[in-house]
Amino acid sequence: RKEVEQDPGPFNVPEGATVAFNCTYSNSASQSFFWYRQDCRKEPKLLMSVYSSGNEDGRFTAQLNRASQYISLLIRDSKLSDSATYLCVVKPINDMRFGAGTRLTVKP
């Protein structure tokens, strides 16, 4: 079983749609959680950190459920520019564990 599992997609949604991605992790000692975005053939870039209380950044909302070892990302009012692969990232201590990513395509 992979340490961090994501639905690979692809998710194909129209502009303006709301889309949600889920991620589960196996290491209960994980301390920090993130969502990164990766455009095709580019490096990953931090989208947002994920806090236990849940957090929101504009159209993006991240949730963490430690008991179920589950992270989610919600994107509201999808834009064409949101098309990318979204990586769930979990940090036990010094290193990071990446999910394989969920691919999103937003269509006009």
Added chain:
Amino acid sequence: NAGVTQTPKFRVLKTGQSMTLLCAQDMNHEYMYWYRQDPGMGLRLIHYSVGEGTTAKGEVPDGYNVSRLKKQNFLLGLESAAPSQTSVYFCASSSRANTDTQYFGPGTRLTVL
């Protein structure tokens, strides 16, 4: 401000050849990392460093060596390349490990024939 840079951007090797990938950061970060990214696998940590002169093994260290002689540079070496090492290699850095953002370089696409 260049951030994290990697050289080379592309490389083709024959099986058994050696090479060194260079990562440089100008953000005075303590921590540096080397990852490889393969289709369907996500990024996997090869080696990392928590400071100048220190290195540690990550998830997939076999076949690679690293050195951190200067704080700003982190080198990844392949002593005898194998086709299984065909991948995209990303370097990253962060000021601290647990909560700080990792900043990634643009990647090196390596093909081993």
